[in-house]
Amino acid sequence: MGVNILIIGLGLIGGSLGLALKESPLINKIIGYDQDRKTLDKALEIGAIDETLSLEGGVADAHIIFLCTPLRFYPQIIEDIKPHLKAGTIISDVGSTKQEVNRIFTGLPSEIWAIGGHPMAGAETKGIFGADRYLFENAVYVLTPPLGLPPEVLQLLSDLLASTGARITVMDAALHDKIVATISHLPHLAAVALVGLTKDDNDSLMLAAGGFRDTTRIASSDPGLWEDILFSNRDPVLKELEELIKNLNKIKMALQINNHGIIQNELRLAKDIRDKIPRMRKGLIPEFCDIVCIVPDKPGIIGQLGKILGNEGINIVDIEILRVREGDGGTLRLGVPSSEDACRAVKALQSNGIKAWER
Amino acid sequence: MGVNILIIGLGLIGGSLGLALKESPLINKIIGYDQDRKTLDKALEIGAIDETLSLEGGVADAHIIFLCTPLRFYPQIIEDIKPHLKAGTIISDVGSTKQEVNRIFTGLPSEIWAIGGHPMAGAETKGIFGADRYLFENAVYVLTPPLGLPPEVLQLLSDLLASTGARITVMDAALHDKIVATISHLPHLAAVALVGLTKDDNDSLMLAAGGFRDTTRIASSDPGLWEDILFSNRDPVLKELEELIKNLNKIKMALQINNHGIIQNELRLAKDIRDKIPRMRKGLIPEFCDIVCIVPDKPGIIGQLGKILGNEGINIVDIEILRVREGDGGTLRLGVPSSEDACRAVKALQSNGIKAWER
Numbered sequence: 086m087g088v089n090i091l092i093i094g095l096g097l098i099g100g101s102l103g104l105a106l107k108e109s110p111l112i113n114k115i116i117g118y119d120q121d122r123k124t125l126d127k128a129l130e131i132g133a134i135d136e137t138l139s140l141e142g143g144v145a146d147a148h149i150i151f152l153c154t155p156l157r158f159y160p161q162i163i164e165d166i167k168p169h170l171k172a173g174t175i176i177s178d179v180g181s182t183k184q185e186v187n188r189i190f191t192g193l194p195s196e197i198w199a200i201g202g203h204p205m206a207g208a209e210t211k212g213i214f215g216a217d218r219y220l221f222e223n224a225v226y227v228l229t230p231p232l233g234l235p236p237e238v239l240q241l242l243s244d245l246l247a248s249t250g251a252r253i254t255v256m257d258a259a260l261h262d263k264i265v266a267t268i269s270h271l272p273h274l275a276a277v278a279l280v281g282l283t284k285d286d287n288d289s290l291m292l293a294a295g296g297f298r299d300t301t302r303i304a305s306s307d308p309g310l311w312e313d314i315l316f317s318n319r320d321p322v323l324k325e326l327e328e329l330i331k332n333l334n335k336i337k338m339a340l341q342i343n344n345h346g347i348i349q350n351e352l353r354l355a356k357d358i359r360d361k362i363p364r365m366r367k368g369l370i371p372e373f374c375d376i377v378c379i380v381p382d383k384p385g386i387i388g389q390l391g392k393i394l395g396n397e398g399i400n401i402v403d404i405e406i407l408r409v410r411e412g413d414g415g416t417l418r419l420g421v422p423s424s425e426d427a428c429r430a431v432k433a434l435q436s437n438g439i440k441a442w443e444r
Numbered sequence: 445m446g447v448n449i450l451i452i453g454l455g456l457i458g459g460s461l462g463l464a465l466k467e468s469p470l471i472n473k474i475i476g477y478d479q480d481r482k483t484l485d486k487a488l489e490i491g492a493i494d495e496t497l498s499l500e501g502g503v504a505d506a507h508i509i510f511l512c513t514p515l516r517f518y519p520q521i522i523e524d525i526k527p528h529l530k531a532g533t534i535i536s537d538v539g540s541t542k543q544e545v546n547r548i549f550t551g552l553p554s555e556i557w558a559i560g561g562h563p564m565a566g567a568e569t570k571g572i573f574g575a576d577r578y579l580f581e582n583a584v585y586v587l588t589p590p591l592g593l594p595p596e597v598l599q600l601l602s603d604l605l606a607s608t609g610a611r612i613t614v615m616d617a618a619l620h621d622k623i624v625a626t627i628s629h630l631p632h633l634a635a636v637a638l639v640g641l642t643k644d645d646n647d648s649l650m651l652a653a654g655g656f657r658d659t660t661r662i663a664s665s666d667p668g669l670w671e672d673i674l675f676s677n678r679d680p681v682l683k684e685l686e687e688l689i690k691n692l693n694k695i696k697m698a699l700q701i702n703n704h705g706i707i708q709n710e711l712r713l714a715k716d717i718r719d720k721i722p723r724m725r726k727g728l729i730p731e732f733c734d735i736v737c738i739v740p741d742k743p744g745i746i747g748q749l750g751k752i753l754g755n756e757g758i759n760i761v762d763i764e765i766l767r768v769r770e771g772d773g774g775t776l777r778l779g780v781p782s783s784e785d786a787c788r789a790v791k792a793l794q795s796n797g798i799k800a801w802e803r
Contacts (some may be wrong), residue, residue: 200781205651217738217775225651255646264648267641268656275634276659277714278691282626282684285717287613289623292564292584297627297721300635300659304718308711312704319699325641326696330689337685340678345671352667355636358644359663362656379576387763388754391747401746404763416576 087113088245091147091329093120093140093162095128098179098204099153100216103133103347105249108218112245116143127213144169149242151202152178155310156317159189172196175242182318183229183258183405190231200240201258203265204251208402211307222250229258259321266321271329274322275309276304374427375403376419378434388432390417397433400427418444446472447604452499452521454478454487457538457563458512459575462492464608467577471604475502486572486777503528508601510561511537515676518548530556532600538563540624541677542588542617549590554625555744560588560617562624563610570666581609588617618680625680630688632670633681634665733779733786734762737793737800748792749776756792758785777803 088111092099096115103115117134119125128134138146144166152159159178175198180186183201189198198282206224212287226246229238283289283402315322339347347377380386387404394401403420427443434441447470451458454476462474474495487493497505511518518537521750534557539545542560549558565583572738585605602612633654639660642648674681693711696705697776746763753760762779780786786802793800 099802139767163480215738227651254651260647264651267648268651271641272638272656272659274692274695275638276718277710278688278695279631279634280714280718281691281710282630282687283717285720288619289626290621290625290717290721297631298686300631300662301714306715308708308715311711312708315699315707316702316704318703323696323699326692326699328641329637330692330696332640333633333685333689333692336633336637337682337689340674340682340685343675343678345675349667349671349673351636351640352670353641355660355663356665356667357620358642358649359635359639359660361644361649361659379578386750387760388747388750388752391745391750393571393747395747404746424723 087111088148088241089113089116089146090117091112091118091143091150092134092160093118093143093150093152094154095124095133095213095216096153097211097213097215097217098132098206099151099218100128100133100213101206101218102151102153102179102204102215102249103128104131105221106245107132107135109245109248111241112246116146120416124213128216131213131216133213141164141169142164145171147174149175149245151175152176152180156180156182158183159186159346160192161383163192167193170194170197174198175200175238177202177228177242181262181269181314182320183227185317187229187231187258190226193290198234199231200234200239200242202242202246203227203229203261206251209420217229217251219341221246222253225263226251226253228253228255229261230255242331252261262321263325266318266325269388270318270322273303273306273324274326275317275329276301276412280304280365359413374421374424375444376427376441377416377444378419378431379416380439387417390439391438393433393439394419394421394430397429398431399433447507447600448472448505449474450477450497450502450509451475451493452477452502452509452511453513453517454483454492454572454575455512456570456572456574456576456579457565458510458739459487459490459492459572460565460577460579461510461512461538461563461608462487463490463575463577464515464580466491466545468604468607470600470607471567474610477502483572489577490572492572492575495758499524500528501784503533504530506533508534509606511535511539512551515541515544515672519551522548522551529553529556530772533557534559534570534597534791535658536561536587539676540628540673542586542620544676546588546590546617549735557593558590559593559598559601561601561605562588563618564585565610572598580605580611583610584613584737585610586615588615588706621677622684625677625684629674629677629681630684632662632665633685634688635660637686637698639663733780733783734803735780735786735789735793735800736803737776737778737798738775739798746776748796749778749798752792752796753778753780753789758789758792 090106090112091304092103106112107115114135117128117137118140125137152162177200178186179202182201183203186201187271193199204224204226206223247253302310336351398423401419402422421430431441431443449465449471451462465471466474470738473494476484476487477499478498484496511521536559537560540562542562545560552558563580563583563585601679684800695710733765750760757778761777780789790802791798
């Protein structure tokens with residue numbers, strides 16, 4: 086007999102979690118709770134949850150509870166559910182920062198197992214409408230268990246979440262927060278500060294396709310959500326922000342005194358580090374090989390490429406238009422699962438008159 | 445009888461310019477010059493140039509000369525070709541910054557028409573091997589004519605370059621340099637500074653897929669090339685860099701004093717400006733509409749999407765994987781030429797069981 090899950094908050098993440106978990110043999114049923122009736126109805130309709138209950142009823146019935154609301158609601162929810170929690174219940178969450186969550190979890194009784202979680206997956210849409218059974222597949226899912234947690238409790242939660250297709254990574258909450266400050270929160274702040282440079286000037290924005298558009302895309306995210314994230318991870322963010330300003334000041338000084346050596350060194354170091362990222366994916370996310378091809382600007386070309394590779398039984402696992410201009414043509418990067426696939430793909434494309442090579 | 449073109453430097457841009465110009469009825473012939481014999485042979489082989497000549501011979505024979513070497517070679521080239529230039533010759537270039545080029549061009553005799561140019565197009569590959577007839581198509585091509593240039597000279601160069609498919613935009617060199625500092629050089633420096641935050645730490649890099657990978661992709665570019673660009677546009681870059689540091693310090697102060705209002709305001713302003721970029725493309729680059737679709741993670745899905753839209757006669761003009769995880773599935777953004785196409789595309793995808801909507 087499997088476990089009962091309660092998902093509190095059926096937005097994109099909560100809804101997707103329900104859809105992904107329901108196929109797990111470890112599960113008995115998934116109970117949903119949300120303050121919005123329409124959201125609950127939709128969650129039932131798409132099968133993200135099996136039933137809805139009152140908050141108390143759900144808590145009393147659940148073995149594992151997932152908090153999937155914005156972080157600012159956690160304290161109130163903890164207050165509300167505390168009286169109804171049974172000893173041995175596991176509580177986890179999906180928030181973007183983990184030390185703050187641990188602080189909130191200290192309000193729980195000691196016989197409750199609270200384990201912070203952070204699935205590093207997002208999507209374009211918000212809310213239950215965007216819920217997607219595949220949201221977590223291949224995504225890194227960080228768990229930050231407290232000291233003294235029984236290993237079998239962590240194992241149960243890991244096994245359950247692994248059934249979503251996510252890659253479970255266990256780490257210390259402080260390390261998690263420092264890393265997300267570095268790789269997520271600071272890029273966001275840099276994008277915000279960069280967009281500010283355009284001063285909403287039309288000439289700048291008109292030329293700002295391509296690279297600028299990609300670099301600053303994250304600045305288009307929900308301001309309210311990001312305000313929450315930044316303040317809930319304030320100390321690590323401040324520390325990294327000071328470091329970023331220090332790095333920029335170093336570049337500024339070097340430009341001011343015309344020191345080519347420092348600039349060259351900074352550019353080269355950054356390239357060396359940056360070039361490691363794709364290689365580092367190996368093991369964590371499925372390794373894949375890149376091929377690059379040049380295609381003419383004509384209708385249906387992406388379908389044609391897909392068909393050529395599909396006929397060879399080669400899966401396109403990533404696709405990107407590299408060229409800094411618009412148009413169907415230009416240069417495309419295609420990710421394929423293996424170097425053997427890459428070799429076959431290049432041959433297949435070339436024999437169809439398309440310039441292609443392995444990267 | 446058309447004009448004779450001399451292209452000095454047959455790398456990616458010079459080679460692509462030759463391939464794109466040769467179809468123009470305005471052209472008599474294209475002469476190529478490069479210090480590397482193999483490059484010249486390859487340029488002849490792929491038809492990027494019609495013939496090779498000595499630098500003197502080419503200059504004596506040409507009506508229009510394009511400098512397509514790195515900027516640091518311009519002064520020497522100007523020195524070398526000056527004795528052989530005929531009155532009325534047009535000289536242009538393809539360098540990334542324009543005030544510095546204008547300063548170099550002041551060394552030319554007064555009866556030579558020197559017009560700075562900057563095709564805002566790049567590609568993955570370097571050198572003549574990457575030369576591509578479609579490189580300039582739909583790309584913005586900025587010209588920065590000097591004061592007092594006869595309008596018919598500018599018209600001739602514009603007409604010629606327009607035949608490459610580029611969108612010619614005339615602007616002041618100082619404005620151009622300020623804009624490229626804002627939308628290209630500063631994003632580059634920010635990416636370099638952000639990558640430095642990871643301190644080459646494996647844990648960080650392992651989690652650094654998705655957003656960080658996209659934001660910092662430009663940090664992987666050629667350090668030597670970027671050293672040239674940054675120093676040749678030093679003053680505008682320094683001015684914008686100071687502004688960027690100021691913006692970041694403002695955010696830092698607000699976080700330090702826990703001022704949610706300032707942070708919210710900065711996030712919202714940046715979102716408002718950033719959201720304008722796609723809409724601003726209208727007129728400059730072909731307008732297109734975005735649709736978003738969610739697809740399962742299975743082989744051939746991109747080909748299938750392309751086929752569904754191809755059957756409807758709808759051209760995919762842009763494609764992007766939105767989801768912050770790897771895998772063929774997930775959420776895709778497809779750009780199509782018109783809102784009428786978008787509407788039909790959504791219907792066609794939906795009738796094939798794919799969740800899709802207009803963005």
